[in-house]
Amino acid sequence: MAKANRTIVGSPLTPTLLADLGALAERWVSPDTPDSRNRWTRMYRIWTCHGYRETGNDDVGYLRVRKEPSSAEGTFRLRVEQVVVETDALRSRIEADIVCRNDELASPVKWRLSSRFFGPDNEEQGDLGLAETVSVQADTLVIETSGATRRRQVPVPLTSDWSLFEAVERLDVDTARKWEVNLLAGLSVLMPGQKISYRGLCQEKLGSRAIPLHCFRQLGHGVLPTEYWLDRDRRLLAVISMNKAYILDDQAEDAIERRQRALQESYRKAQMRRRKAGQ
Amino acid sequence: MRGETEMNERSKMNRREFIKFGGSAVALVTHGAATARSRAAAPRRPRPKNILLIITDQQHIDTIRAGGCAHVRTPALDRLKRRGVSFTQSYSANPVCSPARSAIFSGRTSSEAAVPVNGRPIRSELPNLGQWFSAHTDYETFYAGKWHLPRTYTSDIPGFKVLHTGIGGFGYLCDTLMSRACEGFLRNRSRSRPFLLVTSFMQPHDICEWLRLNTEDPGRLRYPELEGQLPPLPENFDFDTREPEVVSRGRASDEPFKTGWSRRQWRYYLWSYYRNIEYVDGQIGRVLQALDDCGYAEDTLVVFTADHGEGLAHHQTVRKNTLYDEAVRVPLIVSWPGHVPQDRTEAAHLASGLDILPTLCAYAGIAAPEHMRGKNLRGVLENGTPARDFIVSEVAGNMGRMVRSERYKYVVYAGDSTEQFFDMKNDPGETRNLAAEARCASAVAEHKDLLRQWESRLDVPKAVSHRDAWWYIR
Numbered sequence: 194m195a196k197a198n199r200t201i202v203g204s205p206l207t208p209t210l211l212a213d214l215g216a217l218a219e220r221w222v223s224p225d226t227p228d229s230r231n232r233w234t235r236m237y238r239i240w241t242c243h244g245y246r247e248t249g250n251d252d253v254g255y256l257r258v259r260k261e262p263s264s265a266e267g268t269f270r271l272r273v274e275q276v277v278v279e280t281d282a283l284r285s286r287i288e289a290d291i292v293c294r295n296d297e298l299a300s301p302v303k304w305r306l307s308s309r310f311f312g313p314d315n316e317e318q319g320d321l322g323l324a325e326t327v328s329v330q331a332d333t334l335v336i337e338t339s340g341a342t343r344r345r346q347v348p349v350p351l352t353s354d355w356s357l358f359e360a361v362e363r364l365d366v367d368t369a370r371k372w373e374v375n376l377l378a379g380l381s382v383l384m385p386g387q388k389i390s391y392r393g394l395c396q397e398k399l400g401s402r403a404i405p406l407h408c409f410r411q412l413g414h415g416v417l418p419t420e421y422w423l424d425r426d427r428r429l430l431a432v433i434s435m436n437k438a439y440i441l442d443d444q445a446e447d448a449i450e451r452r453q454r455a456l457q458e459s460y461r462k463a464q465m466r467r468r469k470a471g472q
Numbered sequence: 473m474r475g476e477t478e479m480n481e482r483s484k485m486n487r488r489e490f491i492k493f494g495g496s497a498v499a500l501v502t503h504g505a506a507t508a509r510s511r512a513a514a515p516r517r518p519r520p521k522n523i524l525l526i527i528t529d530q531q532h533i534d535t536i537r538a539g540g541c542a543h544v545r546t547p548a549l550d551r552l553k554r555r556g557v558s559f560t561q562s563y564s565a566n567p568v569c570s571p572a573r574s575a576i577f578s579g580r581t582s583s584e585a586a587v588p589v590n591g592r593p594i595r596s597e598l599p600n601l602g603q604w605f606s607a608h609t610d611y612e613t614f615y616a617g618k619w620h621l622p623r624t625y626t627s628d629i630p631g632f633k634v635l636h637t638g639i640g641g642f643g644y645l646c647d648t649l650m651s652r653a654c655e656g657f658l659r660n661r662s663r664s665r666p667f668l669l670v671t672s673f674m675q676p677h678d679i680c681e682w683l684r685l686n687t688e689d690p691g692r693l694r695y696p697e698l699e700g701q702l703p704p705l706p707e708n709f710d711f712d713t714r715e716p717e718v719v720s721r722g723r724a725s726d727e728p729f730k731t732g733w734s735r736r737q738w739r740y741y742l743w744s745y746y747r748n749i750e751y752v753d754g755q756i757g758r759v760l761q762a763l764d765d766c767g768y769a770e771d772t773l774v775v776f777t778a779d780h781g782e783g784l785a786h787h788q789t790v791r792k793n794t795l796y797d798e799a800v801r802v803p804l805i806v807s808w809p810g811h812v813p814q815d816r817t818e819a820a821h822l823a824s825g826l827d828i829l830p831t832l833c834a835y836a837g838i839a840a841p842e843h844m845r846g847k848n849l850r851g852v853l854e855n856g857t858p859a860r861d862f863i864v865s866e867v868a869g870n871m872g873r874m875v876r877s878e879r880y881k882y883v884v885y886a887g888d889s890t891e892q893f894f895d896m897k898n899d900p901g902e903t904r905n906l907a908a909e910a911r912c913a914s915a916v917a918e919h920k921d922l923l924r925q926w927e928s929r930l931d932v933p934k935a936v937s938h939r940d941a942w943w944y945i946r
Contacts, residue, residue: 201727203687205694241642244684253639277649280625280637285649308652310636313627321635321656338659343765379648382754385545388697410695414545415750417644417682418695435744436681437644460627467628 199245206433208397218442234259238445240438255445273355282313282456299356303328313460348375361421387413519837521771523668529677531778533801535749543703544746548757556807557816562823567780567792567799568868570620577601579829579844583932589868591622602631608838617650617672643674651755658762676748687727689737702739708901711787716888778802795874795883821852824863864926875919882919
């Protein structure tokens, strides 16, 4: 569609706007029965927006976050799996097993992380993958990769973006409270000076329904304003940061599998066309 | 020292690879001839073991903390700047994505490369950086991230093995994955094999999405706590309205003028852009850290630049596509410990995106392809030897060209009677158009003449639409 024929979205994404743009799953609003606070699984669809209403808004991946009890006192475990499908059906898979302190912002104590990359025929690109084991010792990360150990100083307090998916469900819904923390985005890239605050209970429109949602917001270096939207049971329904949204959707994995297959098919056809053109 | 026989064998092998990588038969013949020249001409100067070319998308030149920008935190670019030479007068060859990239990768002007606008491939007769290095060096050539010649992302780039692609225009997500892939590449790779790696980030280009998601000025800050943190507007926010019509028309169609932004909304836009800069700095930092950790840093030539700049409220513009400095001037940093001086700011010499290919060829010890429009900057970098007196950039949709000399800048757009002429020494913000002033007549004439000479050398292919206009704007 020509640019001139597209409609600019015009204002920042909110749950109301996501619903308006057709980005929310039918069963987006939480079921009646709340989860256990100590053990749950959440699946989020990763949705991106080009800023136009009609085109360029895609589901590009999923993020699964599992919370489990941990054997170590005062901690719990987050198991994270993120899959993103990219142009020409390339795919990245990041898995992290994080032991978090049971504090307000779920500070990571130690973790194992693997990043793996796959080609259009699902073949793993072993030369790009990495596996690392990290422990936090005061203000130092001790990182082991392929038998080598390196140390990296970090500011404290420290959390990760994935930890916040859990922590934000436990934060006080109190507009007077502020939390300051340094963020390890993807457990690796430091984004310091994050400030998290509670914005309030907002009435969001989902079609004809108006529902109240709690909103926390995060501002800081290296990130565009990030808003966390939770239902009355304090279950995290969406994380929205500028043109990207994580949207609670238990069908997300299937949706991304379908997208992957469609991209593979399209890639193969393009390859065939190229081969024919080259003959 | 490498033996001649070994070199010949490698050249044969690499020519075969070049065919595999997609070079046309015509191009191969041309390159074969050039190979012989390159062997004869290869200077015996130190050669970096590896080359890392880092490109960001839409990065305004004044966005590095160590370069004086107080509104951002950029530890990775700060460190890179301290390790090398940074140019303050470095210009994109065309302040639009695909055309700028065509110039970087082919060493020819965007109109010559047949990429005057976005989404076109470099014409097949011109070798790109990867093809040229594959054919003439023993560097293995790798590419990660945005390409846009023609597709934004693709796993099929002639001359390169593609490590990683991306998603549409979403830097915020895919740059993270791309930098992870590059980190994995560096940490897993055997150190014995030289590489040329291009890491091409999408950010801070996501400001384009931001503009479409913040077109409406709500009349208040969505995040009131930012009130005291918003950067000030640039000094040249107000500007000389004696400007070409195509520029004022372009401005009027941009988001801030659709809804009449308040100064506060303009400042919020600046704040948001700087966050994108910090984000991409983090990703660059990951790659540079891997380079350090793996012991590559000492023998790797690192070149950092952007395809083009960003309006950033200068002249009340957003995005690019003009020939004002905010859109066309870009960061350019080069480092190679022990060879390129550390922590030197190069303010005297002009540089262009057209210089990247000939400069990398010089460092690799090979001749550049024929008819390069840019210069080899190695002499400037290592001992301050002047490379040129002026540079020329051109711009896509508006069909304009500029001549930037040491002192002045002359700008002309096809079919537009209003020219621009700025005294860049006394008016670096380009706020007073001197084109019509009698005292500048001879200087204007000199710059027009430089442009005529430049244009007379161009080889704009027939396939380029409005070819005649592109050939001679002046």
